[in-house]
Amino acid sequence: MKIKSIKCVPLRGATAKGGWSNELKPEDSLHTLIEVVTETGLTGIGSVFTSSDLVEGSLQILNPLFIGESALEGQRLRECAEQSQFWRGRGGAITHTLSGIDIALWDILGKSTNQSVGVLLGGKYRNKIKPYASLLFEVPEKLEAVMQPALESGFKGIKLGWGLFGRQSSKMDEAMVKKAREILGDRSLMVDAGGSDGCWPNTYKWAINTADMLKDYGVDWFEEPLRPDDIFSYKKLREHSRVPISGCEVLTRRQSFLPWITEGAVDYIQPDVTKVGGISEQHKIAWYAYDFGIECIPHGWNTAVGLAADLQLVSAIPTANWVEYMRGNPYIDDLWLNTPKIDADGYLDIPNEPGLGINWNYDNIEKFSGILLKENY
Numbered sequence: 520m521k522i523k524s525i526k527c528v529p530l531r532g533a534t535a536k537g538g539w540s541n542e543l544k545p546e547d548s549l550h551t552l553i554e555v556v557t558e559t560g561l562t563g564i565g566s567v568f569t570s571s572d573l574v575e576g577s578l579q580i581l582n583p584l585f586i587g588e589s590a591l592e593g594q595r596l597r598e599c600a601e602q603s604q605f606w607r608g609r610g611g612a613i614t615h616t617l618s619g620i621d622i623a624l625w626d627i628l629g630k631s632t633n634q635s636v637g638v639l640l641g642g643k644y645r646n647k648i649k650p651y652a653s654l655l656f657e658v659p660e661k662l663e664a665v666m667q668p669a670l671e672s673g674f675k676g677i678k679l680g681w682g683l684f685g686r687q688s689s690k691m692d693e694a695m696v697k698k699a700r701e702i703l704g705d706r707s708l709m710v711d712a713g714g715s716d717g718c719w720p721n722t723y724k725w726a727i728n729t730a731d732m733l734k735d736y737g738v739d740w741f742e743e744p745l746r747p748d749d750i751f752s753y754k755k756l757r758e759h760s761r762v763p764i765s766g767c768e769v770l771t772r773r774q775s776f777l778p779w780i781t782e783g784a785v786d787y788i789q790p791d792v793t794k795v796g797g798i799s800e801q802h803k804i805a806w807y808a809y810d811f812g813i814e815c816i817p818h819g820w821n822t823a824v825g826l827a828a829d830l831q832l833v834s835a836i837p838t839a840n841w842v843e844y845m846r847g848n849p850y851i852d853d854l855w856l857n858t859p860k861i862d863a864d865g866y867l868d869i870p871n872e873p874g875l876g877i878n879w880n881y882d883n884i885e886k887f888s889g890i891l892l893k894e895n896y
């Protein structure tokens with residue numbers, strides 16, 4: 520089964536806020552879907568965490584490496600493509616775009632063998648997983664309105680991040696966390712400083728003091744408390760913090776994760792399947808981490824396709840407790856036909872159908888992209 524074409528499908532018009540100091544507008548292109556079509560008409564869908572301009576440019580370089588090749592040998596094609604692009608964007612737009620192609624090829628492999636991606640990754644350790652709702656911090660008076668819809672949907676854990684946290688005062692940080700804990704009761708609370716924000720002002724001393732405060736409110740983990748490249752401070756912080764430390768959502772390529780894992784810089788590692796190089800890379804990172812006692816909790820601030828890939832991944836690693844679920848993002852909520860429901864215990868079923876196991880809402884994909892995709896051509 521040969522690859523016939525690879526299409527760039529930009530999502531625009533409902534791009535969600537990221538909490539960044541340089542905030543996005545709804546019409547900004549930040550997430551781009553990829554459609555891979557085979558000669559038999561079977562298709563797969565992937566997602567890329569970058570603008571459609573960069574994906575279009577990357578596809579000009581990558582298309583000749585994929586078109587006419589076997590759609591069932593995605594890992595080899597992805598690896599060869601990346602190794603051939605040392606001088607043309609490897610680790611950047613090329614790797615981001617390869618993420619989308621890789622996810623789509625896993626989807627095709629699953630559909631053509633009638634197996635879920637989780638089975639093809641070696642087998643399913645679980646059929647359900649707890650999602651946590653990922654939300655942006657607001658001032659204490661506004662937090663209830665931000666958090667209540669997630670609690671009504673059945674989430675048993677909420678992560679609050681970015682906004683004013685770490686950007687105004689330690690007093691404000693504690694007031695927001697205190698209010699969130701009151702609202703949540705004994706449900707799980709995670710805190711994401713968003714240290715990958717541009718010009719993040721805080722360093723180790725702020726992070727260790729803040730970690731101490733978070734421990735008093737029973738926070739499950741403290742995410743991105745430091746600049747994303749500062750592995751030296753992360754190692755110290757992980758050693759001395761009384762709450763678990765998480766990070767690495769901005770890294771690409773499995774090799775970049777190795778020092779963070781082998782040197783013990785985090786307790787939880789958070790590769791993003793839509794930028795790290797796809798399911799193939801994310802799966803390897805999760806296993807490297809597992810062997811060093813670090814749990815993989817996929818970064819999910821992307822699209823429904825990214826979440827679908829994460830669900831398959833967490834089914835196929837021995838230890839997994841959470842997936843990130845970005846609440847209220849139309850590129851997640853509106854792209855499924857069979858939107859996954861959270862059960863009474865706070866779990867999501869992991870699809871068992873072939874490939875990613877999702878029925879996509881092609882009308883809504885067309886609404887955001889202007890491009891009509893199909894399951895089969």
Ligand SMILES: [Mg+2]
Nearest residue numbers: 711742743768
């Ligand atoms: Mg984060």
